[in-house]
Amino acid sequence: MALNSRSYDLSPLIAEAYDLHETHTTDVEMLRRLIGPRRGLRILEPFCGTGRILMPLAEDGHTLVGLDAAGGMLARARAKVAALPGDVQRRVKLIEADATAGDWPGGFDLVILGGNCFYELASPEEQEGCIASASAALLPAGHVFVDNDHMEGPLPESWTRPGRHRTGWPSLTLPDGTRLEGYSENLDCDAPARIWRARRTVVVHHPDGRTDTHEYLEQKHPVSFAEVAGWLTRHGFAIEQTFGGHDGRPYAPDESRATFWAKKTVAGEFRISSLDPGRPEDVRDFQALFRSYHREIGVGPSTDEDDYLASVLKRLAESDRWFLLARDRSGNAIAFAYFKIDRDERVGWGYLLEFFVRPESRHRGLGRLLVEFSCGLLAERNVRRAWLTTNPAAGGFWRKCGFQATGEIHVNAQRIMAADCQPIHSSAT
Numbered sequence: 001m002a003l004n005s006r007s008y009d010l011s012p013l014i015a016e017a018y019d020l021h022e023t024h025t026t027d028v029e030m031l032r033r034l035i036g037p038r039r040g041l042r043i044l045e046p047f048c049g050t051g052r053i054l055m056p057l058a059e060d061g062h063t064l065v066g067l068d069a070a071g072g073m074l075a076r077a078r079a080k081v082a083a084l085p086g087d088v089q090r091r092v093k094l095i096e097a098d099a100t101a102g103d104w105p106g107g108f109d110l111v112i113l114g115g116n117c118f119y120e121l122a123s124p125e126e127q128e129g130c131i132a133s134a135s136a137a138l139l140p141a142g143h144v145f146v147d148n149d150h151m152e153g154p155l156p157e158s159w160t161r162p163g164r165h166r167t168g169w170p171s172l173t174l175p176d177g178t179r180l181e182g183y184s185e186n187l188d189c190d191a192p193a194r195i196w197r198a199r200r201t202v203v204v205h206h207p208d209g210r211t212d213t214h215e216y217l218e219q220k221h222p223v224s225f226a227e228v229a230g231w232l233t234r235h236g237f238a239i240e241q242t243f244g245g246h247d248g249r250p251y252a253p254d255e256s257r258a259t260f261w262a263k264k265t266v267a268g269e270f271r272i273s274s275l276d277p278g279r280p281e282d283v284r285d286f287q288a289l290f291r292s293y294h295r296e297i298g299v300g301p302s303t304d305e306d307d308y309l310a311s312v313l314k315r316l317a318e319s320d321r322w323f324l325l326a327r328d329r330s331g332n333a334i335a336f337a338y339f340k341i342d343r344d345e346r347v348g349w350g351y352l353l354e355f356f357v358r359p360e361s362r363h364r365g366l367g368r369l370l371v372e373f374s375c376g377l378l379a380e381r382n383v384r385r386a387w388l389t390t391n392p393a394a395g396g397f398w399r400k401c402g403f404q405a406t407g408e409i410h411v412n413a414q415r416i417m418a419a420d421c422q423p424i425h426s427s428a429t
């Protein structure tokens with residue numbers, strides 16, 4: 001069990017005090033901006049506490065798993081979730097567990113390490129362990145959000161002088177008149193390692209005059225920007241953006257926060273390339289994939305199919321058409337995206353004609369990556385929007401990719417969905 005992790009469980013009142021004290025939503029708004037129009041993402045929030053960040057994201061339509069070591073914090077989160085509409089409640093799962101144990105669930109699109117959670121951890125090893133666990137919990141091309149106070153350089157004297165007392169969290173009065181008083185006494189500080197130890201005391205003054213005193217030891221390692229950047233890189237992330245505040249201003253050494261938005265790289269997992277009609281191997285894979293796709297959607301083998309495939313290959317010579325092939329580590333073709341710049345219906349938009357991921361390669365983040373890549377290529381050609389038609393059953397996948405229903409119904413009850421085209425970030429491959 002991590003050294004600090006019981007501090008939120010000293011008294012059930014701590015959770016109530018937390019919700020009175022922490023009412024800001026600037027980090028939630030920042031996350032919403034980073035997520036953009038995508039919906040239905042699977043999100044993991046270790047150190048979720050009473051659900052301040054997790055609940056609004058569930059209300060946005062995402063599926064959330066929260067993990068926290070403090071039963072009291074989770075009990076309050078559960079009570080708050082129980083007051084949400086039934087469909088939102090069903091999208092939230094809360095697990096009581098020590099995040100430093102490393103056995104996080106997997107298969108997520110986003111891991112949130114928010115709310116200063118690295119200040120809950122006692123050492124750089126525990127902090128780096130969380131980055132490693134986030135990497136393991138994410139699908140390829142999933143994101144991690146790491147958001148902490150920025151404390152670079154030597155620790156302030158108020159932290160380092162032994163015996164120095166400071167008053168702090170959770171010093172406040174609850175609505176029923178119960179007064180909480182928290183203070184810490186510096187024990188020792190390893191300045192070069194930036195490790196600080198303190199004796200923390202929380203005194204609860206009940207309205208009837210009773211007093212409870214809780215004491216515990218705490219150790220912190222105020223994390224540096226360079227450390228987080230290094231761990232992200234070491235554990236397979238590409239840092240896409242860094243911020244110095246929740247308003248989205250860029251990180252700078254004198255900023256008060258160090259916030260990272262990083263993507264799990266897919267180097268080695270998948271390779272995406274444009275089909276080259278001159279390469280027999282590409283043509284063979286194109287035909288095999290396309291035929292599998294046709295069988296799945298109920299189109300049987302025929303000479304019409306042969307003619308259609310031949311015409312697709314021929315039309316790829318046109319400059320505004322692409323056929324992307326995705327291959328796995330062994331070089332097997334496992335997915336494709338076929339799209340063009342629309343010259344007929346939504347003139348100047350990208351039009352995603354056909355899209356397929358082999359069933360055994362689904363739920364690994366590849367489909368989302370291929371869509372991102374396709375829209376990115378269109379954005380490079382100054383295409384701002386893309387559209388497609390889909391059957392309603394696949395709508396969830398497209399919402400995850402940022403597509404929204406336009407409300408129009410195409411032939412065969414196909415729904416029309418559209419999205420903005422974002423440039424490909426260099427970390428996408």
Ligand SMILES: C[S@@+](CC[C@H](N)C(=O)[O-])C[C@H]1O[C@@H](n2cnc3c(N)ncnc32)[C@H](O)[C@@H]1O
Nearest residue numbers: 002005008047049052068069070098099115120
């Ligand atoms: C400052 S609160 C943040 C809560 C929430 N993320 C927010 O921003 O509102 C920190 C939370 O981390 C939890 N915590 C501390 N150490 C932990 C550990 N080792 N494993 C899991 N949770 C831990 C505490 O119980 C507490 O609920």
